[in-house]
Amino acid sequence: MLSQQVTTLIDKELKKYPANQRQSAVMAALRFVQDEKSWIATDDMVDIANYLGMQQMAVYEVATFYHMYNLKPMGKHTLTVCTNLSCTLCGSGDSVAYLEKKLGIKMGEVTADGKFGLREGECMGACIDAPLLTLNNKKMCGKLTNEKIDKILADLDGGKA
Amino acid sequence: MINIEIDGKQIETDNGSTVIEAAHKAGIAIPHFCYHKKLSIAANCRMCLVQVEKAPKPLPACATPVTEGMKIFTHSDQAVKAQKGVMEFLLVNHPLDCPICDQGGECMLQDMSVGYGAGHSRYHEEKRVVLGKDIGPLVSAEEMSRCISCTRCVRFGQEVGGQMELGQAFRGEHAEIISFVSSTVDSELSGNMIDLCPVGALTSKPFRYKARSWELSRRRSVSAHDSLGSSLAVHTKNNQVLRVLPIENEAINECWLSDKDRFAYEGLNTPDRLTKPMIKQDGKWLEVEWQVALEYAANALRHIANGAGAEQLGALTTGGSTLEEMYLLQKLVRGMGSDNVDFRLRQADFSADGKQQGAPWLGMAVADFSRADRLLIVGSFLRKDHPLLAARIRQAVKKGLQVSVIHSVDDDLLMPVAHKTVVAPNALVSTLAQLAQAVTAKQTEGMAGSLVSGERVAVMLGNFAQQHPQAAQLHTLAQQIASATKGKLGFLGEAANSVGGYLAQAKPSATGLNASSMLSNPRKAYVLLNVEPELDCANPQQALAAMQGADTVIALTAYKHKALDYADVLLPIAPFTETSGTFVSAEGRVQSFKGAVKPLGEARPAWKVLRVLGNLLKVEGFEFDTSEAVRDEVLKGVDVASNLNNTLAGVEVQATSAASGMQRVSEVPIYATDAIVRRSAPLQATADASTPQVWMHSEELNNIGVKSGMNVKVMQGSGSVKLACHADDKLPKGVVRVAAGHPATAALGAMFGEITVERA
Numbered sequence: 001m002l003s004q005q006v007t008t009l010i011d012k013e014l015k016k017y018p019a020n021q022r023q024s025a026v027m028a029a030l031r032f033v034q035d036e037k038s039w040i041a042t043d044d045m046v047d048i049a050n051y052l053g054m055q056q057m058a059v060y061e062v063a064t065f066y067h068m069y070n071l072k073p074m075g076k077h078t079l080t081v082c083t084n085l086s087c088t089l090c091g092s093g094d095s096v097a098y099l100e101k102k103l104g105i106k107m108g109e110v111t112a113d114g115k116f117g118l119r120e121g122e123c124m125g126a127c128i129d130a131p132l133l134t135l136n137n138k139k140m141c142g143k144l145t146n147e148k149i150d151k152i153l154a155d156l157d158g159g160k161a
Numbered sequence: 162m163i164n165i166e167i168d169g170k171q172i173e174t175d176n177g178s179t180v181i182e183a184a185h186k187a188g189i190a191i192p193h194f195c196y197h198k199k200l201s202i203a204a205n206c207r208m209c210l211v212q213v214e215k216a217p218k219p220l221p222a223c224a225t226p227v228t229e230g231m232k233i234f235t236h237s238d239q240a241v242k243a244q245k246g247v248m249e250f251l252l253v254n255h256p257l258d259c260p261i262c263d264q265g266g267e268c269m270l271q272d273m274s275v276g277y278g279a280g281h282s283r284y285h286e287e288k289r290v291v292l293g294k295d296i297g298p299l300v301s302a303e304e305m306s307r308c309i310s311c312t313r314c315v316r317f318g319q320e321v322g323g324q325m326e327l328g329q330a331f332r333g334e335h336a337e338i339i340s341f342v343s344s345t346v347d348s349e350l351s352g353n354m355i356d357l358c359p360v361g362a363l364t365s366k367p368f369r370y371k372a373r374s375w376e377l378s379r380r381r382s383v384s385a386h387d388s389l390g391s392s393l394a395v396h397t398k399n400n401q402v403l404r405v406l407p408i409e410n411e412a413i414n415e416c417w418l419s420d421k422d423r424f425a426y427e428g429l430n431t432p433d434r435l436t437k438p439m440i441k442q443d444g445k446w447l448e449v450e451w452q453v454a455l456e457y458a459a460n461a462l463r464h465i466a467n468g469a470g471a472e473q474l475g476a477l478t479t480g481g482s483t484l485e486e487m488y489l490l491q492k493l494v495r496g497m498g499s500d501n502v503d504f505r506l507r508q509a510d511f512s513a514d515g516k517q518q519g520a521p522w523l524g525m526a527v528a529d530f531s532r533a534d535r536l537l538i539v540g541s542f543l544r545k546d547h548p549l550l551a552a553r554i555r556q557a558v559k560k561g562l563q564v565s566v567i568h569s570v571d572d573d574l575l576m577p578v579a580h581k582t583v584v585a586p587n588a589l590v591s592t593l594a595q596l597a598q599a600v601t602a603k604q605t606e607g608m609a610g611s612l613v614s615g616e617r618v619a620v621m622l623g624n625f626a627q628q629h630p631q632a633a634q635l636h637t638l639a640q641q642i643a644s645a646t647k648g649k650l651g652f653l654g655e656a657a658n659s660v661g662g663y664l665a666q667a668k669p670s671a672t673g674l675n676a677s678s679m680l681s682n683p684r685k686a687y688v689l690l691n692v693e694p695e696l697d698c699a700n701p702q703q704a705l706a707a708m709q710g711a712d713t714v715i716a717l718t719a720y721k722h723k724a725l726d727y728a729d730v731l732l733p734i735a736p737f738t739e740t741s742g743t744f745v746s747a748e749g750r751v752q753s754f755k756g757a758v759k760p761l762g763e764a765r766p767a768w769k770v771l772r773v774l775g776n777l778l779k780v781e782g783f784e785f786d787t788s789e790a791v792r793d794e795v796l797k798g799v800d801v802a803s804n805l806n807n808t809l810a811g812v813e814v815q816a817t818s819a820a821s822g823m824q825r826v827s828e829v830p831i832y833a834t835d836a837i838v839r840r841s842a843p844l845q846a847t848a849d850a851s852t853p854q855v856w857m858h859s860e861e862l863n864n865i866g867v868k869s870g871m872n873v874k875v876m877q878g879s880g881s882v883k884l885a886c887h888a889d890d891k892l893p894k895g896v897v898r899v900a901a902g903h904p905a906t907a908a909l910g911a912m913f914g915e916i917t918v919e920r921a
Contacts, residue, residue: 042341042342055324055325055328057326057327057341058325058328060328060330060339060341061328061329061330064330064331065330065331
């Protein structure tokens, strides 16, 4: 079941669209669920489909089309490291290696305590800050160095993020 | 109309049409994959790129509207280069497995590749692999690497089938056609995706690896499984039916076919086919020669007629029998002096007999549904009983048709329904009476308002309304509504030849017994033609008791069924693929067909069997050489249209008495309607053919202390069955929904009336 918070947010989103176009809110609805649970289960897609009066498959199409929807648990904090050209030239390979070593997981995996998930991202359009990563698709952290990564992780661990 | 030029040819075409439509109309071929005239435009395969004068680059013909003076080139250098390029890209990931591909020989990609592709590929890297999926017993999606992502199957589901069971998940190189969380495709129209798929990604599961298209002979035939009369082609090899495909007929089935029509053939050659005449002697079944069996049958009938009297003779058949078969059956029985013959086995109310001016029919052409603007459907499991008609209505709804429904269940029709009233079956008459009053009073609100405001109104009575114990009253009320709205009144019709049964006079005239009274006042002898009494009759308990109590039962049947218990003679007859005959569809279309294959074993066309029986019994007028001669005797000089008339007079509508207890609501499940589909293994493996369950309102479940999912004991008359029980809060209270026509519920009584449910 969708939580009260999520349905409230969806209802707010629905006001932007004509009443007979409820499916327009599907991307936002998926985002709200992911913000709440850090990932979107197929059961959530069924709930969204029912709530918006859409076909389940149509929700699934949208959810699988976009890279930023997590379709499996990605931990409390998802770190998405850009591996496109500019970032790679500026050393994102090293950042990834450092992250993998530090967290003890590979790309696409989640730490055993479920705190951190690591995934590969596409260009965020901020190459000036390369190499960079995003936190939960919300906050961008650029000009990564090992020290900076340590700080980011420590802040998250301390619950400040 | 505007003028365009394609390849130098001057063409006048409709304003608003697309380039590909204009070209096809002018007989100019433009290669394409994703474009389909019945589906929305996707323009994602890019195969139909053409050069258009003044356009800087090639344009997709399927998505480019024509404009005045447009000059189009389909074979110019630019167009050919584009087609070649697209073809090369399409083949990049397509496996070169034509020799082991089921589509080989009838594959659009194969044909286009020969016509527009290069002789070799420049792509030497690895091709992508897409894992196969199991999407049910009918459609095979084993080889999804072959998919070229045209999305025809997806659009078919969304637009024609009304439910999006397949979709294109992921994107780019990872895009694949998939069902939601590996669920099956359960649409009753799913087989059309096989036809639509331009490559070998979606193929027919039952037909897989059975034959190549060039090995098959094609015989034109007519659907035997519902009242629509769809045009179809029976494909045969080595005297065996290997598949059934639609024949395009815009007036009936467009280019579609329901799964029932498409896959029923798998039930033709099952191990329980009766291939030799059999008689029972001293409780044992013996296979005998035709001559022996026929004489035995004739003697038995003569014995009863001479001894107990001809009125002790009853003949039953179903609406799936051909016009010729029904005609000869009634002629035989009448020739022996009995008037007891009927084909309306699931009907309960016969009070309209003699009061109706003609054969009940659709009241209009099938194609008229596409033009109607208001439609009232009374008592119909529309999607399951008439899948293709439902699809046509679904399209009409998009063009503004308002559908109103009065029924005892609230199944999803997969289309917007403007108004609906769901009441218990015993309240149907009063509900319809209220509507009739409101319509007559020209009310502007609600369902009545919708109907009154229409210009082309249709009022349709479904199978449920026709099988209802107050069918004649429902008919009268529907007639009032139709006349008050100047609309058409029609019956959707139960079987392929329900209209033909009337034309063949396979029903009692004034003195005879109808299907119901023939079973409630058991006869000493029965002739069964194509009937499985415990599955085909309104009251299976009663039917079976009557058969078991009879002295003689002569069953003309294609299958060894329960008649082995009570019959004395089994005469093997040919199903519709093995005999010539005629079906008269719901819209009154008379369609004759020829046998596609020879009868299996010693089975013979039923009309021939009846003819010989007639001769043996020395009944006058049985000298027929061909089934056409039989048909001509029924129809020659007869204006079929003037015999079709739904006008009913002299039936009084009574305020319905409150019924006691829980009321049964029963549908005949889509894959339980006739002997052939009941035996089709792939159809029986679908979700629609799962064992019937009991459905009740959750409050009613609470009342008897049962939770959803538990087993319950259902009792009716002298029988009871144990079934799983589920809550359906869309059902009215006081109603128990449990399917009829299925072996699991054959021990129960009538399709309507009181029923008891308790904890098992």
